[in-house]
Amino acid sequence: MTEKITVALxxxxxxxxxxxxxxxxxxKQHVGNWPGVTVERKIGKRVYNxxxxxxxxxxxxxxxxxxxxxxxxxxxxxxxxxxxVVVQVIDATNLxxxxxxxxQLMELGVRLVIALNMTDxxxxxxxxxxxxxxxxxxxxxxxxxxxxxxxxxxxxxxxAIDELHKTRVTENVFxxxxxxxxxxxxxRAVLESDPYFAHYPSRWFSLKLLExxxxxxxxxxxxxxxxxxxxxxxxxxxxxxxxxxxDQRYKTIQTMxxxxxxxxxxxxxxxxxxxxxxxxxxxxxxIFLSLMxxxxxxxxxxxxxxxxxxxxxxxxLAETATNVISVPWLASLVGEGMIAGVGSVIxxxxxxxxxxxxxxxxxxxxYMSRAAFIMDKVMSKFGLHGKxxxxxxMGFGCNVPAIMAARTIEDSRDRLITILVAPFISCGARxxxxxxxxxxxxxxxxxxxxxxxxxxxxxxAVLSAKLMxxxxxxxxxTPFIMELPSYKLPTLKGSLIHMWERGKIYLKKAxxxxxxxxxxxxxxxxxxxxxxNGTFASEEVYGTTKSVxxxxxxxxxxxxxxxxxxWKIAVALVFGVVAKEIVVGSMxxxxxxxxxxxxxxxxxAAGAMTPLAALGLMVFTLLYVPCFACIGVIKRETGxxxxxxxxxxxxxxxxxxFAFVIYQGGTRMGLLA
Amino acid sequence: MLGIPTKSKHTKGHNMNEKTLDFxxxxxxxxxxxxxxxxxxxxxILDMGLTPGTRVDVIRRAPLGDPVEFKLKGYNxxxxxxxxxxxxxxxxx
Numbered sequence: 001m002t003e004k005i006t007v008a009l010x011x012x013x014x015x016x017x018x019x020x021x022x023x024x025x026x027x028k029q030h031v032g033n034w035p036g037v038t039v040e041r042k043i044g045k046r047v048y049n050x051x052x053x054x055x056x057x058x059x060x061x062x063x064x065x066x067x068x069x070x071x072x073x074x075x076x077x078x079x080x081x082x083x084x085v086v087v088q089v090i091d092a093t094n095l096x097x098x099x100x101x102x103x104q105l106m107e108l109g110v111r112l113v114i115a116l117n118m119t120d121x122x123x124x125x126x127x128x129x130x131x132x133x134x135x136x137x138x139x140x141x142x143x144x145x146x147x148x149x150x151x152x153x154x155x156x157x158x159x160a161i162d163e164l165h166k167t168r169v170t171e172n173v174f175x176x177x178x179x180x181x182x183x184x185x186x187x188r189a190v191l192e193s194d195p196y197f198a199h200y201p202s203r204w205f206s207l208k209l210l211e212x213x214x215x216x217x218x219x220x221x222x223x224x225x226x227x228x229x230x231x232x233x234x235x236x237x238x239x240x241x242x243x244x245x246x247d248q249r250y251k252t253i254q255t256m257x258x259x260x261x262x263x264x265x266x267x268x269x270x271x272x273x274x275x276x277x278x279x280x281x282x283x284x285x286x287i288f289l290s291l292m293x294x295x296x297x298x299x300x301x302x303x304x305x306x307x308x309x310x311x312x313x314x315x316x317l318a319e320t321a322t323n324v325i326s327v328p329w330l331a332s333l334v335g336e337g338m339i340a341g342v343g344s345v346i347x348x349x350x351x352x353x354x355x356x357x358x359x360x361x362x363x364x365x366x367y368m369s370r371a372a373f374i375m376d377k378v379m380s381k382f383g384l385h386g387k388x389x390x391x392x393x394m395g396f397g398c399n400v401p402a403i404m405a406a407r408t409i410e411d412s413r414d415r416l417i418t419i420l421v422a423p424f425i426s427c428g429a430r431x432x433x434x435x436x437x438x439x440x441x442x443x444x445x446x447x448x449x450x451x452x453x454x455x456x457x458x459x460x461a462v463l464s465a466k467l468m469x470x471x472x473x474x475x476x477x478t479p480f481i482m483e484l485p486s487y488k489l490p491t492l493k494g495s496l497i498h499m500w501e502r503g504k505i506y507l508k509k510a511x512x513x514x515x516x517x518x519x520x521x522x523x524x525x526x527x528x529x530x531x532x533n534g535t536f537a538s539e540e541v542y543g544t545t546k547s548v549x550x551x552x553x554x555x556x557x558x559x560x561x562x563x564x565x566x567w568k569i570a571v572a573l574v575f576g577v578v579a580k581e582i583v584v585g586s587m588x589x590x591x592x593x594x595x596x597x598x599x600x601x602x603x604x605a606a607g608a609m610t611p612l613a614a615l616g617l618m619v620f621t622l623l624y625v626p627c628f629a630c631i632g633v634i635k636r637e638t639g640x641x642x643x644x645x646x647x648x649x650x651x652x653x654x655x656x657x658f659a660f661v662i663y664q665g666g667t668r669m670g671l672l673a
Numbered sequence: 674m675l676g677i678p679t680k681s682k683h684t685k686g687h688n689m690n691e692k693t694l695d696f697x698x699x700x701x702x703x704x705x706x707x708x709x710x711x712x713x714x715x716x717x718i719l720d721m722g723l724t725p726g727t728r729v730d731v732i733r734r735a736p737l738g739d740p741v742e743f744k745l746k747g748y749n750x751x752x753x754x755x756x757x758x759x760x761x762x763x764x765x766x
Contacts, residue, residue: 063720067713096746097722212712239715243708246719247726250746263747275732275742275749284736373751377737380753386740479714479756481721484742484749 004052006081007160010074010105011089012098013060013410014366014485016117019147020089021057022497024157031501033639034073040407048157056083062097062483064104066215069412078108079200085160086110092122092129092144093486095261099253102138103174109201111163112140115156119144121488126264133260148491176248180241183210186232196223211245212238271366271486279370288374291367292393295358299351300397300428306350314343329537332526336542341518344579345511348400348629353503355394355401359408360498362390364490368408369482376480382462383469385414385480392418392461395425396454399626400510402427403633404502411478419637420647421464423626426457429580433621436584440601441611449615457622460654510632517628521578524549543589549574563620563659564613564667573620579627612666616659623655690764695741695757697731703762704728710759722746723760 011017021029025044034041042057058077059070066072078086088105090098105112114134122129135142141159145152175181187206191197197205200219208216209229220229257263278287322335362368372386379388387409395402402422409415434453438446526537529551534541541547545554545567553571560570568590576583584597591608593599604614625631625648635644666672697703705727708718722745723729732742732749740751752760 063717065716065720067716094746094748097748100720100722239712242716243719243725246716247724250722250724250727265747271749272732279733279735279742281733281736369751373735373740373742374737376753377735377739380739477755479711479717480740480751480753481714481717481756482740482751483721484751486749 002047002050002052004054005084005161005164006054006056008056008058008077008083008086009089010058010078010086010101011060012062012091012094012101014483015060015089015091015094015098016147017057017060017089018498019491019494020087020115020117020145020153020156021055022494023147023150023153024053025055027497029501031505037069037073037412037639039069039073039412046157048154049161051161053157053160061101063101064108066213070410072215075108078105078110084111085113085163087113087115087156087160089115089117089145089147092116092119093125093127095129095257095263096250096253099256100249102140103249103253104204106138106140106174107201107204107207109204111166113156113159113163114138114140114142115147115152116142116144117147120146120149121486125269128262130260134256137256137260148488148494174249174252176245179236180207180210180244180248183232183236187229190225190228190232194223194225196225207245209233210236210238211242269486274487275370275484278367279373284374288371291362291371292390295355295362295390296393296397298358299355299394299401303350303354307347310343310347310350314339314346318343329526329535332537332542333522337519337522337526338515341515341522344518344629345507345514348398349503349506351398352401352404352506353499355397355405356502357495357499359390359405360495361490363408364488364494364498366485366487369484372482373484380480382465384417384462384465385409385411385478386482388414388418388465391422392425395422395427395461397428399423399425399427400506400629400633403630403637404506406637413473413475413478416638416643417465417468417473419634420468420643420650421461423630423634423647423651424457424461424464424623426454426622427580429627430621432581433576433583434618436597436601437604437614437618440605441614449618453618453622456619456658460623464650464654505636506633509636510629513632513635514628517631518578521549521575524552524574543571543575543586562664563616563656564610564663565617565620565659566609569609569617573624576621577625577627577631579629580621583621610663610667611672612663615666615672616662619662620655620659623658624652626651692762692764693758694729694731694743694752694760694762695754697762697764699731699733699741702728702730702765704765705760705762707761708759709761710756714756714759718752718756718760721750728765729762 009017009021021042021044024046029042029044031040031042033039039059044055046053046055056077058074061071061074064071064075086105088102102114116129116131131142131144141163143152143156143159145156184203184206187209188202191202191205205216209220210233220226277283318335318339321339322331325331325334362371371390375389376386379386390408391402391405394405399422402425403419406415406418406422409418434450438449442449525543525547526541527548528534528536528541528546529548532546534546544550549571552574553567556570557567568587571590572583572586575586588596588600591600591603593603631644631648634647635641638644691706694703705723705725707725708715708723727745730744732744734741740753741757742749742751
């Protein structure tokens with residue numbers, strides 16, 4: 001029988017942890033979330049020398065404090081789940097800061113193995129690292145690796161297995177000044193005499209208590225020894241101690257580094273030279289905008305032919321199915337319900353894959369942090385992070401990949417706000433609605449109207465962000481402390497894996513919700529309304545007054561009447577939740593002109609609705625409930641129905657409010673009459 | 674060389690070289706004296722290596738003036754002015 005062990009992968013952000021993870025596990029990975037939070041958790045498997053290893057990728061962290069969700073997750077996993085071995089991936093070109101986390105992992109008393117990664121880059125930079133000496137100093141195995149090429153992985157796995165069979169590890173390689181040590185010893189004595197703490201590494205726990213770590217104090221409060229603990233804690237000033245601890249950790253690291261390596265600090269690195277251009281005062285913004293334009297073009301222009309093929313294919317499939325199946329209602333269910341539903345899920349895949357390929361290139365190369373650096377000033381005005389810019393811009397193409405792109409934002413509150421406001425950015429699917437209505441009602445001014453709608457979308461998004469930041473998502477401002485990692489060449493394999501992962505998540509998690517939504521609307525449109533004598537899913541019922549959806553439209557009519565909409569518009573808006581461009585198609589059907597957009601615009605302009613109502617309808621289409629695909633990804637990315645529902649209600653209320661003001665206000669003032 | 678002048682009193686303003694990090698012009702080098710500010714941001718800034726005595730090079734401001742990029746301990750870090758304001762430094766000649 002093979003041995004089964006758990007290996008946790010820890011490390012700073014941007015140290016090539018993902019490439020090590022990919023190199024160890026290959027394609028055997030499972031991407032999910034940490035329980036109860038939206039931080040991503042990746043687990044992979046690897047069998048090596050008859051040992052079955054489960055590799056858990058911990059969030060990338062610089063430290064293990066209680067101030068960031070990522071750090072709490074990483075340390076709780078280590079303390080509570082007790083992985084057999086922890087592998088810390090270290091960027092060999094950036095030893096000093098990376099070893100800061102090492103000091104804390106060692107204090108946790110875990111069996112630690114260090115993967116000294118990117119040794120090729122350190123060598124090229126002119127750094128000389130003596131791994132053997134480092135190993136002696138730290139009393140921890142050090143294996144050099146090049147994750148992007150898969151070098152050193154077997155040695156790393158071997159070291160991890162060896163480490164398991166060693167006797168107990170030492171946990172106090174790092175010592176502090178006498179005063180701190182004295183208090184740590186006092187606390188340890190208390191902790192070790194109380195079985196409640198047997199589960200925790202006592203040295204680390206004592207230090208955290210002295211540092212005033214809220215999370216740890218909370219745990220200690222539940223014990224019987226808390227009063228005793230408190231007495232010792234009160235003897236020290238947490239603020240001074242915390243600075244001292246950080247300082248002394250770095251000092252020890254510096255002492256060690258002087259002996260184990262020779263770091264070349266003399267010359268300007270390649271990265272610094274690139275940054276002189278890329279984040280330059282004059283060139284920085286134009287370069288950023290051109291890259292954004294390129295990413296946008298690749299995502300949406302390159303994606304279009306694939307989307308057309310998918311559209312044609314599913315259209316053909318639906319038609320064939322409808323023709324082949326002789327029972328009319330079944331034909332409609334399969335054709336217009338299920339096949340169209342699956343099609344509406346898959347149609348977004350090209351955009352999502354392409355966008356994540358581009359995002360992966362930007363993240364892996366290190367440019368993403370520069371983009372945030374350049375845009376942060378603008379975004380911070382609205383209570384957002386520099387990294388919120390990219391998701392919002394991508395929203396002009398499609399809100400679905402845009403919402404998924406919010407994953408690049410580390411802070412969970414910034415991410416949530418970005419997700420909630422992203423649907424207000426006017427996506428490509430709303431354009432057909434604008435073109436039809438603006439064309440029918442505003443003639444030569446159609447361009448101005450459409451431009452205005454785009455501007456309104458941006459305004460609503462940023463002002464909503466500001467509003468949410470100062471109301472429902474208030475709280476201590478997250479400090480902006482962002483590393484600008486040195487530039488690296490992204491690998492094709494890494495980007496492809498990343499792209500495929502995102503695609504898979506979309507299909508699995510969001511796909512279900514989209515499918516249920518689409519089939520649900522089909523059912524509403526097909527079931528004859530009570531009292532009407534139509535047959536289920538027949539053409540005379542589908543989507544008309546004789547169907548349930550028609551009935552819903554009539555029920556909704558009083559609600560939308562103040563906006564100048566009739567029941568037909570209400571029904572079209574319900575259909576629009578399937579996909580916004582459907583608003584046009586269903587209006588065609590409801591006004592009895594089928595797919596012919598010209599006759600539809602003639603009917604509308606001839607008096608079916610007023611120009612003000614049309615303007616209101618465009619604004620309503622922009623702001624109300626986004627499509628099922630959006631709802632699906634909002635749920636998937638926020639992990640919460642509560643926030644999903646909040647977005648829907650907030651957006652729809654805004655839509656109603658704006659349309660109301662436009663129609664009622666405009667009518668009273670005699671505008672556009 | 675790595676002395677830690679944590680005990681110095683800054684309120685008196687004897688030393689004209691003492692400033693907060695947000696006031697330092699690019700292409701200047703400074704030494705960290707103290708990190709103030711709210712607990713969570715203070716701890717994070719310390720964790721990133723801005724401990725007293727550390728040499729920090731101010732590299733550049735973002736094209737729009739904020740945030741600011743620094744180099745310390747061989748890596749590059751950016752802070753908004755609001756965070757940089759909490760770091761008390763001494764300009765190195």
